[in-house]
Amino acid sequence: MKKITVSDLKKMTSAELVNQDVLKRRAISGVSTDSRAVKKNDLFFALKGEEFDAHDFIDSVVKAEAVAIVVHREWAKNNDKYFRTFPCLFVIVNDTTIAFGELARIYRRKFDIPVIAIGGSNGKTTTKEMVNAVLRTKYNVLSTEGNLNNHIGVPQTLFRLTSKHDVAVVEIGTNHFGELKYLCSIAEPTHGLITNIGKEHLEFFGDEDGVAREELELFNYLNSHRAVAFVNSDDRYLKAGAARLKKQVIYGIFSNADIRAKKVQVDERGQSAFEITWQKKKFLLKVKLRVPGMHNVTNALAASAVGLQLRVKPKKIAKALKDFSSASKRMEVLTNDGITILNDTYNSNPDSVIVALKTLSSFTTIGKKIVVLGDMRELGDASKREHTNIGVIVSEMKFDHLFTFGPFSKYTSEAFGVSAKHFESKEELAMELKKILKRGDVVLVKGSRGMKMEDVVNQLIVANGQSTMKDKH
The missing domain is CATH 3.40.1190.10 (Mur-like, catalytic domain)
Incomplete structure (x- = not known):
């Protein structure tokens, strides 16, 4: 990477540097936010979130020989005598997350x-x-x-x-x-x-x-x-x-x-x-x-x-x-025992589901076309309406089966009609899916990231590449 200087660090809002002479002897060779992956001469940002605080791992960062550490002012105040004994530069700021973005902008301008x-x-x-x-x-x-x-x-x-x-x-x-x-x-x-x-x-x-x-x-x-x-x-x-x-x-x-x-x-x-x-x-x-x-x-x-x-x-x-080929879980086409799986499980919202359904529809196959959907999250008050609408669309597109998982996807099943099946677990869904899949079938699996619908895909394909599904023709 290009050189990050003392002058660069001082440009961060309200930055106070302690032991800045360290950079006269050692240059910053990388930037890290993960205490487990810090390398020698890295600049480490002690980020703080709702469920974590990287300041708790300052000792391990120092042991990894980080050359500089950016910390919250409150932490520095509470640990004043403690951190000043460490052989590295400390940069004290009001907010380490904001400072992280500020230094990234400074670095980008190089x-x-x-x-x-x-x-x-x-x-x-x-x-x-x-x-x-x-x-x-x-x-x-x-x-x-x-x-x-x-x-x-x-x-x-x-x-x-x-x-x-x-x-x-x-x-x-x-x-x-x-x-x-x-x-x-x-x-x-x-x-x-x-x-x-x-x-x-x-x-x-x-x-x-x-x-x-x-x-x-x-x-x-x-x-x-x-x-x-x-x-x-x-x-x-x-x-x-x-x-x-x-x-x-x-x-x-x-x-x-x-x-x-x-x-x-x-x-x-x-x-x-x-x-x-x-x-x-x-x-x-x-x-x-x-x-x-x-x-x-x-x-x-x-x-x-x-x-x-x-x-x-x-x-x-x-x-x-x-x-060009698709990235993992983004309309990734998998084939196993003559069955095609469209693994589009990375994320989901109403528009991306419709796009995925159109893609499934564009396939020509001698078998069935099966839709497997998990919840679309972060829709707020529109959740029931949008999940219901997807069920209507799946029905209108004349797909052979619809399997759903998740509290809101139940509305999708209900809108599709009595032939849809809703499941309380992904394991039950995958088990039922394997019973009906045959050579020539195409199955679309999709859901929001938090639903982890790739679990269904993984249960269809075992680690050694052999399908868990039997040929039923």
Whole structure:
């Protein structure tokens, strides 16, 4: 990593340094928030949450030879004589979490490179991975690991920047008003895209208008800093929100966009082939995806738009998208004993469930199409209504079976009708599911993160790769 200096540390709000001469002898080589993973010469932030306090592990951090530790002022006051004897620099601040973000911003400013922020209600991680895959064909890219997209994850990503990186792709997420504005102030993106606006975290945002207000903070930041926004013009909220943008690249399938997908064809496994046109260069690019679902055409368009803007060759874009495969639990296609499992268990909300159902519907199969759903969480007062609505949609789409788990998913089963089955445990659900599955069947499994519906998937496929299901033909 690039050098973090005493001057950098002093820039954090109300920072007081104790034993600062330590940095004359030892340089900071990394930044950590996990006391179990601290390495020699790391800078450690003692973060404090509702259920944990890293200050309790200061002794082990010192033993691991951290060069510097950032602590709360209250802790320092209560342990004044104790910590001053340690052979490392202590930085005393009012709030270590806020200081963590402040230093991440200070560190990010050491790099004059494109920083691309990716937000949105659904598909952030898949789009981020597609953008990463496209840009990697030309650049050394730093990308968010997994979905570390909050006020802790974004700084962690930025602290991984080194002089070898040409571009950073940073996922940003939110479930409360004000979070995206804060994350933008830390990452200071030069480019950004919002995948879509949907019914996410309605418990906190109220409705889609509230979601849009929060997600569009990314566009607000980009506009105020004359940075480039990539706009999905098929989304009515994003199209409206982009009207005032000074710098924008527009992509879409159904609208008149700068970068557009045409002649989309879907095969028997839900995989799409299509052509991308770019008005600016008047060229045509043919793309074939391995990942299923029409939503991934839009995700691929977003990645193409970023790649073209950053001058990646079209042929390299096409190859990167062709070779792209889904991340774990994100519309991950698993096959076992002739049965196809769509493992979309990472998270769930009403819009992402509908997208998943459409993806299942796009599969051509000789067997049954089965839907397994867990609760969609954080919907607040809309929970009963939205779960009921999903049951109606599943019924209208004529799927063969619906299995549900979770207190709110009971409304989904009731709306589907008498042939749906609701379970009080995932073990019972999986056991019943195995009884009806045969070769040629396709089963979709989905639910919010807290429901851990991957447990159902894991019970269908044992560790040695052999199915627990018997062939019933």
